[in-house]
Amino acid sequence: MMKQSMFAFSLRKTLVLALFALLAMGACKSKKKAVQTAPAPAPVEQVQTPPPAPAATRSAEEIAAEKLENYFNSVARASSANSANQSIQETLAMFSNQETPVLIVIHEENGIKDYDEPTTIKKYLEYLKDTKKNLNYISDIRMDANGKVSELELRRK
Incomplete structure (x- = not known):
């Protein structure tokens, strides 16, 4: 009887081990399936930064307006x-000449x-020389063909 129980014991042991092996293999397969069926992550798009834009070239009007603002301030703040x-x-x-029109906007609506x-x-x-105050800024400037200011529009600061 002893042989029989030993045989039965090892058969039981073998069956338990086989069952664990099947479960382990089943678990591995299900992990593989889970890994395989999971959607692939979307490809990461690399955002390419465009090369820096070339230095913005300023128009003749912008350059003239900046110079004029400086001149207006120097006239208003002159020490003598x-x-x-x-x-x-x-x-x-x-x-273009000393009679170039200067228009000062006092109100704008619609x-x-x-x-x-x-x-x-x-x-x-x-x-500007008499009041020693520059209360306006240049809102529009027109240039003639020679690059001289032909009309100037100012607004209150």
Whole structure:
């Protein structure tokens, strides 16, 4: 009887081991299936940054407006009448003539602009010299074919 129980014991042991092996193999297959059936991750798109844009070239109007703002400030802040007059002469060289119109917008609604009494660049520069205040900024500038300012529109700061 002893042989029989030993045989039965080892048969039982073998069956249990086989069962564990089947379960283990089944588990491995299901893991493989899970790995295989999982959708592949979407390819990561590499965002290529465009090369930096070339330095923005400024228009003649933008350059002239910047220079004029500096001239207007130097006339208004001049320490003496002589330095103000020198700045005025330098500023006038940028204009087609001393009678170039200067329009000052006092109100705008729905695209319709109301202007203060029109003046000339010469009179406006004298006004800056007398008041010692530059209360306006350039909102529009027009240039002629020679690169000189032919019309100037200002607004309150």
